[in-house]
Amino acid sequence: MMDTKELLYMARMAEQAERYEDMIVYMKKYLDLAKDLKDMEKRNLLFNAYKMAVLSRRKAWKAISAFETKEKSKVIGSWRLF
Numbered sequence: 411m412m413d414t415k416e417l418l419y420m421a422r423m424a425e426q427a428e429r430y431e432d433m434i435v436y437m438k439k440y441l442d443l444a445k446d447l448k449d450m451e452k453r454n455l456l457f458n459a460y461k462m463a464v465l466s467r468r469k470a471w472k473a474i475s476a477f478e479t480k481e482k483s484k485v486i487g488s489w490r491l492f
Contacts, residue, residue: 414444421455430466433459 412420417440424433437456447453 412439414440417443418452418455421459425455425458428462430459430462434463 417436421433421436421440424430424436433455437452437459440452441447441456444452447456
């Protein structure tokens with residue numbers, strides 16, 4: 411079992427590696443042990459973990475939506491040719 415210092419270190423390393431899901435896991439474990447986020451750096455780590463995880467999902471959703479819209483317009487465009 412890691413102590414709070416090791417969990418914060420791992421969260422920082424996960425952030426540097428852009429592994430935000432792992433960063434969330436480490437920060438959740440940290441909160442289970444520490445029960446506080448009094449330090450601004452710790453709050454920022456948790457905030458950034460969730461913000462970046464949501465951002466990556468949002469980018470994926472936009473890419474899928476754009477592709478879907480493009481494919482629908484191709485189908486509608488092919489129907490107009492007849």
